[in-house]
Amino acid sequence: VNGADLFYNGFKLSEFGDPYGLKKLGIENVGVIFTRGVLLDIAAYKGVARIEVPYIVTVADIEGTLAKQKIDIQEGDVVLFHTGHGNLWMKDNEKYKAGTPGPGVTAIKWLIEKKIVMVGSDTAATEAMPGENKDRMAEAHQQLITRNGIYNHENLDLSALAKDKVYEFVYVFAPLPLKGATGSPGNPFAIR
Incomplete structure (x- = not known):
């Protein structure tokens, strides 16, 4: 990417x-990632069960969600996006893989300025696909990982956190130490 x-x-x-x-x-x-997690329930902010594709989450969406949820983003946070798109997994895989709603590169750059350590979502890419610049594949990945060393966690089941309106928690993830791998499967969890 x-x-x-x-x-x-x-x-x-x-x-x-x-x-x-x-x-x-x-x-x-x-090593183990143990830090504050923040859930941005974009679907709830927009008043829908699932954000449709194509949709690019904007800075205004993030700021509106933060205000509605009465939280903020701090340096060192993990920021997770609940779009509801993950609910399609194993139910309507054609629709699930047809694209992903999520933050565009402008919103990602805004998050980078906040000095987060990781971003993630309930989609296969975290970022919007297609994104803001149709001729640049995975541009947000490039900004996050390549240019800033910020981790990306995809395909998360955030439905329970969203249902219970848990927007702040301790986020814990211990990646498998697969020698030479660029990523790792695992089971992150939130402690309320």
Whole structure:
């Protein structure tokens, strides 16, 4: 998704990657993530059960959701987007994979300025697909991961948090230390 040979911090894949994985920046170097989590229930803010595709979550949507939920975003937070799109998984897979609602690159840049450590959602991409710039694939991924070293957590089941209106919690995730991998499956959880 980096659009070139670049990885975070200016490293070049051609210098440290091989068919067996990464020699630098592998997920085995990431420890347990234990920090404040914030759920942005964009679907509830918009008054719908599910945000339809295509929809790009804007800065105004984020600010409106924060005001409605009476919370803020702080440095070091994990910010999770509930769009309701995840409810399609294993029920209507064609619609699920037809695109994803989520933040556009403008909203992602706004979150980056807040110095978050991770973003995630109940969609397969977290970001809107298609995004703001139709000719740039996964532009928000590039801003988050490649340029800023911010993690992205996709396909999260956020329905229970949204149903219970839990907007602040302790977020815990321990990635599997898969040597040389660019990511990890796992089971994050929220402590209320």
